[in-house]
Amino acid sequence: MNKETTGIVISIKKQWWLKVNTKPFRIHALDGAVFPHIITAKYTVGEKEYKKRRWIRAGQPVPELNSYVHISYDENKPKNCKITNI
Numbered sequence: 001m002n003k004e005t006t007g008i009v010i011s012i013k014k015q016w017w018l019k020v021n022t023k024p025f026r027i028h029a030l031d032g033a034v035f036p037h038i039i040t041a042k043y044t045v046g047e048k049e050y051k052k053r054r055w056i057r058a059g060q061p062v063p064e065l066n067s068y069v070h071i072s073y074d075e076n077k078p079k080n081c082k083i084t085n086i
Contacts, residue, residue, distance in 0.1 A: 002075040006068045007043035007052070007083070020058040034058040039086075043071045045078035054083045061086070 015036045023032030036058045042051050052071065056062055063069055063086055073081035 002073075003045075004070060004072050005043050005045065007041035007071045009039055009063050009065055009067050009069060010042045010051075011038075011040035012062060012065055013038045018058075022059075037062045039063065039069075039083075041069050041071065041083055043073075043081070045073065048078070050079055050081070052081050052083055054086075056086070 015038065018036055019030075019033045020035070021033055026032055037056045038053055039056060039062065040051055040053045042049060044050070050073075069083050070085040071081050072084055073079075
């Protein structure tokens with residue numbers, strides 16, 4: 001990854017079907033449950049816009065909607081990128 005830019009989080013989706021229990025004993029079904037998320041970020045290189053999705057593990061901090069994230073991308077192929085510094 002050669003270049004860096006900033007992107008904007010345009011979508012956050014919670015994966016309800018993948019529940020991670022954090023308590024050994026629960027009172028109800030969602031007591032102590034955490035869920036992973038999928039975020040979609042939009043970034044611009046030159047005149048073209050790209051979108052990148054990233055899976056965030058359960059319990060990790062999730063960026064807010066319309067917040068900025070750092071994106072590292074390949075100079076020759078801007079579609080190949082990595083969302084960093086969440």
